[in-house]
Amino acid sequence: MSSYIIEGETGPWEVVIGLEVHAQVISAAKLFSGASATFGGDPNTHVAFLDCGMPGMLPVINAECVRQAVKTGLGLNAQINRRSVFDRKNYFYADLPLGYQISQFAHPIVGEGTVILDMKDGTSREVGIERLHLEIDAGKSLHDQHPSKSFIDLNRAGVALMEIVSKPDMRSPEEAGAYLKKLRAILRYLETCDGNMEEGSMRADVNVSVRHPGEPLRTRCEIKNVNSVRFVMQAIEYEAARHVEVYEQGGIIEQETRLFDSAKGTTRPMRSKEFAHDYRYFPDPDLLPLEFTQEFVDEIKAGLPELPDAKKARFIGDYGLTPYDAGVLVAEKETAAYFEAAAEGHDAKAVANWVMGDLFAALNRTGKSIAESPVAPENIGRLVDLIKDGTISGRIAKDVFEIMVETGGEPGRIVEEKGLKQVTDTGAIEKVVDEVIAANPDKAAEVKAGKEKLLGWFVGQAMKASQGKANPGILNEMIRKKLLG
Amino acid sequence: MSLDKATVRKIGFLARLEIPEEDLEGLAHELNGILGWVEQLQQVNTEGVAPLASVSETRLYWRDDVVTDGAMPEKVLANAPDGLDGYFLVPKVVE
Numbered sequence: 001m002s003s004y005i006i007e008g009e010t011g012p013w014e015v016v017i018g019l020e021v022h023a024q025v026i027s028a029a030k031l032f033s034g035a036s037a038t039f040g041g042d043p044n045t046h047v048a049f050l051d052c053g054m055p056g057m058l059p060v061i062n063a064e065c066v067r068q069a070v071k072t073g074l075g076l077n078a079q080i081n082r083r084s085v086f087d088r089k090n091y092f093y094a095d096l097p098l099g100y101q102i103s104q105f106a107h108p109i110v111g112e113g114t115v116i117l118d119m120k121d122g123t124s125r126e127v128g129i130e131r132l133h134l135e136i137d138a139g140k141s142l143h144d145q146h147p148s149k150s151f152i153d154l155n156r157a158g159v160a161l162m163e164i165v166s167k168p169d170m171r172s173p174e175e176a177g178a179y180l181k182k183l184r185a186i187l188r189y190l191e192t193c194d195g196n197m198e199e200g201s202m203r204a205d206v207n208v209s210v211r212h213p214g215e216p217l218r219t220r221c222e223i224k225n226v227n228s229v230r231f232v233m234q235a236i237e238y239e240a241a242r243h244v245e246v247y248e249q250g251g252i253i254e255q256e257t258r259l260f261d262s263a264k265g266t267t268r269p270m271r272s273k274e275f276a277h278d279y280r281y282f283p284d285p286d287l288l289p290l291e292f293t294q295e296f297v298d299e300i301k302a303g304l305p306e307l308p309d310a311k312k313a314r315f316i317g318d319y320g321l322t323p324y325d326a327g328v329l330v331a332e333k334e335t336a337a338y339f340e341a342a343a344e345g346h347d348a349k350a351v352a353n354w355v356m357g358d359l360f361a362a363l364n365r366t367g368k369s370i371a372e373s374p375v376a377p378e379n380i381g382r383l384v385d386l387i388k389d390g391t392i393s394g395r396i397a398k399d400v401f402e403i404m405v406e407t408g409g410e411p412g413r414i415v416e417e418k419g420l421k422q423v424t425d426t427g428a429i430e431k432v433v434d435e436v437i438a439a440n441p442d443k444a445a446e447v448k449a450g451k452e453k454l455l456g457w458f459v460g461q462a463m464k465a466s467q468g469k470a471n472p473g474i475l476n477e478m479i480r481k482k483l484l485g
Numbered sequence: 486m487s488l489d490k491a492t493v494r495k496i497g498f499l500a501r502l503e504i505p506e507e508d509l510e511g512l513a514h515e516l517n518g519i520l521g522w523v524e525q526l527q528q529v530n531t532e533g534v535a536p537l538a539s540v541s542e543t544r545l546y547w548r549d550d551v552v553t554d555g556a557m558p559e560k561v562l563a564n565a566p567d568g569l570d571g572y573f574l575v576p577k578v579v580e
Contacts, residue, residue, distance in 0.1 A: 027550050028550045028551060028552055029548075029550050029551060029552050029553070029554075033554055033555075034548065034551065034552060034553030034554035034555070035552065035554045035555035036552045036555055036556075042558065042571055043558070043570065043571040043572045044558040044561050044562060044571050044572065044573070045555060045556055045557075045558050045571070046555045046556075047555055047557075047558070047561045048554035048555055049554075049560075049561070052561050060546055060547075060548045061545060061546075061547055061548065062547070062548055062549075062550050063547040063548065063549060063550060064549075064550030065550070066547070085538075090499070092499070092500070092501050093578070094573075094575040094578050099500075141578065142572070143577065143578070145572075146569075146574070146577075147577075148576070148577050149567070149574045149575065149576065149577055150574070150575050150576070150577050150578050151569070151572040151573070151574060152572060152573035152574070152575055153571075153572055153573075154561070154573070278495075278499055280499070283538070287545065288538055288539050288543070288544060288545040289538050289545065290545055291544065291545065
């Protein structure tokens with residue numbers, strides 16, 4: 001792993017990064033009410049009296065949200081706390097009608113765990129998880145609808161969130177990006193969060209500080225609510241450079257909350273310090289401690305799907321893929337499933353190359369996801385077989401693939417219909433070769449006189465004359481024999 | 486433990502309560518009275534006694550993940566001082 005060091009005038013600076021990720025739990029209803037947890041909807045239509053802070057309403061916990069949190073904890077190889085406590089985090093804001101967020105402070109449902117990062121160079125790195133706790137989301141404020149009023153929609157208020165806190169184990173924007181991607185992949189495999197950062201169902205608060213290597217931690221700043229992997233990386237880059245500049249000019253960094261400006265790629269302090277939060281956490285008297293048995297945990301564990309790390313190891317072991325290729329293919333659950341369907345009974349390495357090369361390029365070009373791929377996975381396997389058994393050349397396969405992308409057709413049939421079968425009949429190839437040599441006597445003479453470089457030119461011409469269908473091995477050999485004897 | 490006027494002012498601010506200056510002194514006195522009772526409670530020796538979450542023997546009740554509530558925006562908004570198009574309207578708050 002290449003290190004990310006900022007060279008300052010006072011020596012090299014290391015960046016220390018920790019992330020707090022808010023992941024919206026996939027459930028039908030909210031964490032403590034029976035209102036719908038579905039994204040969107042007309043304003044204030046997914047709101048129970050509890051969610052809008054009406055007096056006399058009591059929270060009742062949604063069993064599915066508990067299961068989802070435990071499942072996520074298991075997926076993060078984390079300690080599951082069979083007893084946890086809900087607290088009130090008190091603050092005042094228009095989209096928080098209760099006046100407090102129900103959260104978990106001292107006793108979260110999930111404790112320490114680990115995430116393994118797959119870096120671009122094929123290496124791995126571990127990042128510690130500090131904790132995961134359950135809490136409710138706030139409502140949504142719209143500030144741009146009216147000159148003097150803010151609009152409040154409480155549909156999101158009370159929806160279950162998992163706050164997943166990492167240890168300050170990351171040392172570069174790249175690692176922070178890899179962590180977010182891996183965490184998102186794990187959540188999607190588990191089906192506990194859809195990981196959709198654009199819709200806000202996954203958001204990150206980024207903690208950044210810098211230090212000279214070997215020093216204790218310095219003061220950190222927290223950048224709130226960054227909503228894409230790219231922005232997280234940009235925010236870290238900017239913030240780390242800012243810290244170094246302040247320190248090197250003799251200043252001090254104050255612990256503060258900042259906002260990321262995605263248009264400028266910069267961070268700025270949240271407006272006023274007098275609003276510095278004092279949350280006055282205390283156990284929510286409306287909720288007893290959350291307790292469950294080991295059997296409850298074991299049952300969830302037994303139902304866990306194969307996760308990215310295990311799948312990656314299996315792809316390397318069973319299919320002989322490189323760690324890098326396996327890492328790319330397991331990054332999205334849908335890609336992994338596609339690859340396995342395509343590789344089943346065919347040359348897996350060749351299939352991996354087609355999926356990661358031509359298929360990814362075609363999907364990119366057409367703006368489609370792998371689930372919408374016009375090419376069925378079995379047809380990639382069949383195409384690979386056609387190359388392997390010599391029916392078509394690798395060159396022709398590219399053309400066949402393009403037709404598959406356009407029509408969704410089956411490769412054997414395309415080859416049949418378009419007459420693309422490779423010519424291995426030496427008589428037919430000889431005829432083409434003879435014609436090309438006869439048409440270019442000067443060049444043929446040059447080759448014979450020792451200019452062997454021109455052999456390639458003859459191969460190209462003959463291949464063209466055969467419309468790409470001549471078997472390249474036979475063609476090569478024949479031209480050598482004819483011209484060099 | 487004893488609260489001064491500045492602390493009472495801050496507690497009021499955190500709860501968005503506007504407390505007239507002349508009431509601070511009296512409120513500090515009342516709050517200090519409550520804190521005094523709590524201090525008295527803390528004198529009880531609780532060594533080896535697990536924290537008590539509830540005096541009843543019940544456990545936390547879990548609900549099924551089923552949508553049983555909501556879809557009543559007019560009721561939700563019924564007491565709102567101001568609203569438009571199904572939204573609550575509040576004085577502009579921008580951070």
